[in-house]
Amino acid sequence: MKEVQPPKRPIMFYYAIALAVIMLFNLVIMPGLVNQSVKEVPYSDFLDMLDRQQLSQVYIDSAQNQISFTDKALPEPQLYVTGIVDDPGLVERLNKVGVTYTSPIIKQASPLLTLLLSWVIPIGIFMLLGNFLTKQMTKKMGGGMNAMQLGKSNARIYIQSETGIKFADVAGQDEAKEALQEIVEFLHNPGKYAEIGATLPKGALLVGPPGTGKTLLAKAVAGEAEVPFFSISGSEFVEMFVGMGASKVRDLFKQAEEKAPCIVFIDEIDTIGKKRESTGLGGGNDEREQTLNQLLAEMDGFDGKKGVVLLAATNRPEILDPALLRPGRFDRRIPVELPDLQGRIDILKVHIKKVKTDPGINLSTVARAAAGTSGADLANIINEAALRAVREGRKRVNQVDLEESIEVVLAGYQKKSQVLSDKEKLIVAYHETGHALVAAKQKESAPVHKITIIPRTSGALGYTMQVEEDEHFLTSKEEIENKIATYTAGRVAEDVVFGAITTGAANDIERATQLARAMITRLGMTDEFGMVSFEQEVNPYLGGQTVSTGSAETSSRVDQMTIDLVKKQYDRAETIIRDNLPKLHELAKFLYEKETISGEEFMSILNSPPALLTQETEAQEGEEQSAPAQV
Numbered sequence: 001m002k003e004v005q006p007p008k009r010p011i012m013f014y015y016a017i018a019l020a021v022i023m024l025f026n027l028v029i030m031p032g033l034v035n036q037s038v039k040e041v042p043y044s045d046f047l048d049m050l051d052r053q054q055l056s057q058v059y060i061d062s063a064q065n066q067i068s069f070t071d072k073a074l075p076e077p078q079l080y081v082t083g084i085v086d087d088p089g090l091v092e093r094l095n096k097v098g099v100t101y102t103s104p105i106i107k108q109a110s111p112l113l114t115l116l117l118s119w120v121i122p123i124g125i126f127m128l129l130g131n132f133l134t135k136q137m138t139k140k141m142g143g144g145m146n147a148m149q150l151g152k153s154n155a156r157i158y159i160q161s162e163t164g165i166k167f168a169d170v171a172g173q174d175e176a177k178e179a180l181q182e183i184v185e186f187l188h189n190p191g192k193y194a195e196i197g198a199t200l201p202k203g204a205l206l207v208g209p210p211g212t213g214k215t216l217l218a219k220a221v222a223g224e225a226e227v228p229f230f231s232i233s234g235s236e237f238v239e240m241f242v243g244m245g246a247s248k249v250r251d252l253f254k255q256a257e258e259k260a261p262c263i264v265f266i267d268e269i270d271t272i273g274k275k276r277e278s279t280g281l282g283g284g285n286d287e288r289e290q291t292l293n294q295l296l297a298e299m300d301g302f303d304g305k306k307g308v309v310l311l312a313a314t315n316r317p318e319i320l321d322p323a324l325l326r327p328g329r330f331d332r333r334i335p336v337e338l339p340d341l342q343g344r345i346d347i348l349k350v351h352i353k354k355v356k357t358d359p360g361i362n363l364s365t366v367a368r369a370a371a372g373t374s375g376a377d378l379a380n381i382i383n384e385a386a387l388r389a390v391r392e393g394r395k396r397v398n399q400v401d402l403e404e405s406i407e408v409v410l411a412g413y414q415k416k417s418q419v420l421s422d423k424e425k426l427i428v429a430y431h432e433t434g435h436a437l438v439a440a441k442q443k444e445s446a447p448v449h450k451i452t453i454i455p456r457t458s459g460a461l462g463y464t465m466q467v468e469e470d471e472h473f474l475t476s477k478e479e480i481e482n483k484i485a486t487y488t489a490g491r492v493a494e495d496v497v498f499g500a501i502t503t504g505a506a507n508d509i510e511r512a513t514q515l516a517r518a519m520i521t522r523l524g525m526t527d528e529f530g531m532v533s534f535e536q537e538v539n540p541y542l543g544g545q546t547v548s549t550g551s552a553e554t555s556s557r558v559d560q561m562t563i564d565l566v567k568k569q570y571d572r573a574e575t576i577i578r579d580n581l582p583k584l585h586e587l588a589k590f591l592y593e594k595e596t597i598s599g600e601e602f603m604s605i606l607n608s609p610p611a612l613l614t615q616e617t618e619a620q621e622g623e624e625q626s627a628p629a630q631v
């Protein structure tokens with residue numbers, strides 16, 4: 001409690017008012033109240049009444065220069081007061097009538113008690129009241145925050161015992177967990193790293209679609225490391241106290257340094273981390289920009305060796321200010337993607353533990369039907385199923401509940417997350433397999449690393465990842481041609497298998513065209529033009545925009561040559577696909593089932609004896625394959 005520091009201005013204001021009220025009460029109203037029933041009389045009257053023996057209880061208050069007394073003759077005793085006159089015979093007179101008299105020390109309460117009653121207690125009450133009000137207020141605004149944080153930043157401290165979330169609670173996301181494991185180790189033992197002179201990246205940014213477990217992962221890091229977890233969401237910075245965003249950032253970092261090693265987690269960082277506009281007219285969002293500037297300054301200022309690790313999460317990395325992503329800031333990016341089939345099964349397993357189920361529940365069926373859903377969706381599916389069971393008056397969740405609730409959740413989420421129909425999923429599977437197959441069947445081409453048909457936030461419905469065996473900086477003409485062929489292969493597969501083409505190849509087309517153009521206009525890779533440049537790169541940082549420097553004639557010639565070049569590679573890819581059609585089917589079906597397959601899985605199927613064809617035809621095909629690759 002001793003750290004309670006209510007927000008300065010408003011509370012001081014209340015106290016001032018309270019003080020004024022108390023003073024007014026004490027100085028003006030109190031005496032008035034007392035005086036109401038007191039009658040002031042001349043000294044002579046006092047003596048008269050004394051002589052008539054009407055008096056009782058005479059108080060001679062020389063300090064206040066007054067004598068007070070009551071008239072016992074009246075039905076209701078009346079309190080009188082009169083001034084003191086230098087009257088040496090008074091005591092004698094009083095003794096004569098036999099009235100009790102005294103100097104009123106007893107009536108005048110002790111100064112300590114007076115002080116206590118009129119100042120300390122009322123102020124105490126007001127303070128308690130103010131405190132209570134502030135708490136109510138903050139509770140309404142932020143909800144359940146730690147009393148220790150009052151008036152400082154509203155970052156809520158979660159200590160490990162409170163979050164209690166471990167990596168085991170996060171299903172799937174193995175790559176993200178692996179990347180975060182290093183941070184956990186660093187937090188366990190910052191000294192070990194400092195000894196060698198290694199600094200861990202100050203910040204890691206969790207990037208991925210909503211509901212994939214970014215917040216959960218951040219909490220799990222704190223849980224695993226058993227360190228304090230400061231968490232604040234970007235929108236809280238901006239909305240809670242307008243004009244205080246920047247100071248809150250300062251407080252947050254100050255507190256974090258005191259509590260190091262610890263984790264500072266900024267959720268939804270895009271709300272404060274949006275690109276700053278260099279606007280004149282209309283102006284940017286000053287408040288937000290100040291907050292962001294403060295954040296950047298603090299990130300540069302704090303010493304990473306102390307063991308403060310910054311985590312942030314966003315589902316819109318593309319709108320973040322580039323300054324945030326610079327080395328020394330959030331330079332480590334951890335993708336948290338939508339789960340694949342196995343991931344979905346694992347997530348369902350984690351959440352199904354929370355509900356009572358019938359025996360014989362098949363989660364794999366549920367996961368299969370819920371293609372394209374996020375972890376949050378899956379948690380929701382289980383919850384919906386439990387609600388459905390309750391509605392139907394059952395005590396346990398059964399398979400029907402689960403399958404029904406998929407629809408409930410998916411229908412509700414269809415717009416938000418991309419959920420492919422089975423037919424679409426099959427097309428995407430063939431498309432990606434096409435890419436991978438052509439890539440693998442060419443000699444000078446990077447090995448296939450991973451194929452997936454899980455929709456990405458980028459809008460891609462799937463992708464084939466090729467990873468070079470070793471880094472190289474020169475690319476041969478043959479390699480570029482192979483790349484173009486690989487780009488076209490997705491569309492080729494669609495066309496060959498379904499006899500229909502889709503919009504899925506838009507990005508491939510763009511990339512193939514770019515490469516082909518570059519070969520002609522910048523890389524001197526055509527016989528017709530030779531080593532002549534018709535295009536210049538303007539800004540290599542902004543997606544390699546180019547300007548044409550050739551004449552109108554060369555431009556149209558370049559266009560025609562680009563068309564021819566891509567067409568040639570398309571035809572070559574088609575040959576490869578048609579020659580390997582059985583493998584394409586086999587691989588595409590496998591991918592369709594599993595959604596993500598590794599390079600090894602891919603190659604082992606590709607190299608295994610075909611399911612239907614004989615060994616001989618396979619060997620023949622293999623020979624044919626090497627030929628086009630050498631063109």
Ligand code: ADP
Nearest residue numbers: 170171210211212213214215216347375376379
């Ligand atoms: P994000 O921050 O990425 O939007 P959250 O971390 O808030 O997503 O996830 C929301 C909820 O979804 C979690 O509380 C959890 O119940 C569930 N969830 C998401 N991903 C997973 C996962 N990989 N494993 C287990 N539960 C998950």
Ligand code: MG
Nearest residue numbers: 214215267313
């Ligand atoms: Mg979140």
Ligand code: ZN
Nearest residue numbers: 490504505508
């Ligand atoms: Zn493609």
